[in-house]
Amino acid sequence: MVSSLSAIRRLMLDLLFPSKCVSCGASGELICGTCFAQIHRVDELIPAKYLSGVFSIYRYEKGGVLQKAVKAIKYRFIREVSGYFRHDIECVLKCNFANDYIAAAVPLHRKREKWRGFNQAAELLYCIDFPRCDFLTRKVHTKPQAELHRADRLSNLRNAFAVCGDVSGKNIILIDDICTTGATLSECARTLKEAGAKEVWGVVLGHG
Ligand SMILES: [Zn+2]
Structure with missing residues (x-):
């Protein structure tokens, strides 16, 4: 119904x-x-603190189609645009990770998720044929990272996340839209590792 x-x-x-x-x-x-x-596939592997590596799928340019697509999802709430990227996300997950790895969307605070109506990172994983679980919640409603200078981004997020469920010994792949400084992924990974996660990787649409 x-x-x-x-x-x-x-x-x-x-x-x-x-x-x-x-x-x-x-x-x-x-x-x-x-x-x-x-939108060009580049499949770059970029470093980020506390993560084994982050796969960045596409080239990301200011004013480019990918940036416009991500903005349409996040600020014009056109969640269906995510559907254009799921095939490549599924490919990257299946090609690079065995099925004892579990994908997890970077969480939004419930207030921001309510405002947007959805979590854009979770939308990217919607209906994807790969193990997934929501291992993290965002317990602190922080300022949007985009409004902050690079140096303030990590401190803005300190202890913003909490683990739900048992992550000990698990290999986790964090999914997010765009990685800018890597501060969000790093703080998620730090939180997961502190709770006993084994490996933490990232998969993002682009970085820059
Ligand atoms: Zn067009």
Whole structure:
């Protein structure tokens, strides 16, 4: 019932507001073929404190299609845009990690999740065929990282996360949208390791 209601709601919204490309505005799709072709896979492995490594899937440029897509998800609340990236996320997870690794979305504080209506990192994992579990919660409602200088980002997050469940001996892959300084992933990883997690990795859409 709920899914058919949301399908009807979606259909009505599509009729009232036909899909437009979040990057160029062309009608038809949320990311048109021309713009999607400008998002390049790079599969870089970047370092981050407390993590074994972070896979950054695409090249990320200011003003580029990926940045516009992420902004559309986060600030225009078009969660369906996440669907364009799930195939590659699933590929990266399956190609690089055995199935004793578990994917976990970087959590939002419940106030921010309520404001947005969803957690954009969890959306990236939605319906993906890979083990996943929500191992972390965000217990402190911090300032958005984007509003802070680099040096303040880590202190803003200190002790912001808490572990739920037993993570001891587990290999965990944190999923997030964009990695800027790595402060969020590092603080999540520090929290997980303190609770006994074995390896912590990251997978993000891009970094920069
Ligand atoms: Zn386009």
